[in-house]
Amino acid sequence: YGVRYDYQRLEEPKIRNTSFQLAQRRINTAQLNQDLNNFGPRIGFSYAATKDSKTVVRAGYGVFYSRTPSILTGTVITNNGVQLQNFSFTGNNTPIYPNKFTTPPTGAAAGRPNIFFYDPDFVSPLIQQGSLGVERELPGKISVSLSYLVVKGTHLQRVRDVNLGAPVSSSIAVGIAGSPRLTFDRFSNPRPLSLFNRVTAVSSDSSSIYHGLSVQVNKRYAQNFQFLFSYTFSKAIDDKPDATSVVVGNAGDDAKQVSNYFRPDLDRGLGDSDVKHRAVVSGVYDLNFSKYTGASSGLAKAIFDGYSLSGIFTGTSGRPFSATVPIDLNNDGNSRTDRVPGVGRNTLRGPNFYQLDMRFTKSFKPTETTKVEFIGEAFNVFNRTNIANIDTNQFSVTGTAPNQILVPNRNFLNGLSSTGAGRGANRQFQLALKFDF
Structure with a gap:
């Protein structure tokens, strides 16, 4: 048993975007909560359950803290709408890298910036892990073990766009005879913070749970032969945590986000990495x-x-996936997460x-x-x-x-x-x- 203390000092954003629109929403791009109370207790034991010591019971529990990826902290520091600015323009005399503009070119239209900021309650991800197992030694240098593992994640990190209009109930027709119209929420235009495009909050409000039951048969090397068999029956559930979606408009990064930023609970379902059955045999x-x-x-x-x-x-087993549509159906500016209306996340399996x-x-x-x-x-x-x-x-x-x-x-x-x-x-x-x- 013991206790571990973890502290990751994150680089704090130095520049605050002083836009009045951000101030009205109490959004501070120079704000960061340093998480200082990350104490992780751990305990474990093993017990010989029989007199011959051939049956052993093992159990353990621990609290662990994960790290915030540097790609996320760097994005918050630089993408505040001040240090980086977007301009769109056309012309035949556009300079080519490494030549650059010292000032915005005449006639260039400033684009609405995408900004990132830390949620005031941002903390480090917390993982609780517990296990219980029993192992029995058999004749012929064979051992059989049965173990159960549960892993619970809280304060998992993700990003979400908070610059969306109020959702309005909408519907869409299905081109199949007799099919009813499907209803869904569609975000209204324009964006409330009209000076900005996406205003992305880096939050730690996601969670996950994993349950796994494993069986293992191990024959140690003897008489020129060794053998190992393992089987795991498991289930992973989460609401789509991911702390690496930092490039706005990138197909891969956009696909990591939830389908409805106002209702992340709608993405609660099988995790993207869920594998229900896994068997491995080697010899x-x-x-x-x-x-x-x-x-x-x-x-x-x-x-x-x-x-x-x-x-x-x-x-x-195959990995789970969602039935999708190839357009931005809910008008949130992200076409990579739109599912068929009424269908949950990861309800199908590959x-x-x-x-x-x-x-x-x-x-x-x-x-x-x-x-x-x-x-x-x-x-x-x-x-x-x-x-x-x-x-x-x-x-x-x-x-x-x-x-x-x-x-x-x-x-x-x-x-x-x-x-x-x-x-x-x-x-x-x-x-x-x-x-x-």
Whole structure:
């Protein structure tokens, strides 16, 4: 048991945007709450439950504090509407980098800035983690364990646009005979703080919960063989925390935000990283044929011994995703988070993932101090197509508001990519020669 104290001193914004509109909303771009009370107690124990000490119970609990990413703090410092300003202009005499304007060009129209500021109640993310497990040793150098893990996150960080008009109940038609109109909230124009575009609050009001039950069977190396099997049944729920959405208008960053900044609770659902089932099987088998052939000479053993076969199989459930529409349906300036009206976040699940990788080696020792190893490896042995991305747009949209119509997307759920780095790759082989000395 013990207690850990964490303190991350964040660089405080030095310049305050003195706009009267921000002052009326009590938005201070030079404000930061330094979180000083981050004490994290931890406790754990193990107990031999049987006289032979072959059954052991373990449990633990701890409080942990995470860090605020530097990309977020740097964005708040620089994107205050004062240090960085946006201008849009056209012309044939525009200077090219590294040449630059010393003053705004004549006739240039100043764009409305996107600004970031810390919420007054901003604090460090807090994680509570508890576990309980039991392990039993069996004959044959085999152990079996069952464990339960719960992880609760509070004060998780995210960003949200607070410069939105009042939501107005709207509806949209569906291009399917007999389908009712779907209702949703649409933010009214113009933005309340008319001098600005997005006014993004960096807050710590998000939360998450994870439950996981794991089973593991472990056979330690004996008689040229070792084996490990693990299976986890789990569920992760959150309301879409993310502290790295800092580039306004960037498709990837915008997709990390909630769909309704006034109602982040509507995004409470399965976490983006939720994997309901995960099974991993691995093993190593060393093959020495000399004992079967009766070979005893050094040359014969070099030929018949030193073989090893190993492999790992991974199988997981697909990741959850949301049914979306490809436009800014709710008029919040972000078209990457608009779901089909009435459909919750991450209510669908993508394809499962299965892959078997194998390795075969042959080694021998030319001398007492050297070793040569021939290696052959195969990845995705059965060449299974593991879809990495799918089309999540359930509908396309025709017409203009308020006469828009949702039209079913024929490519909905179709795979967009069957390859990806480390996931979904085609079958691959590689050969290697290793020399130890």
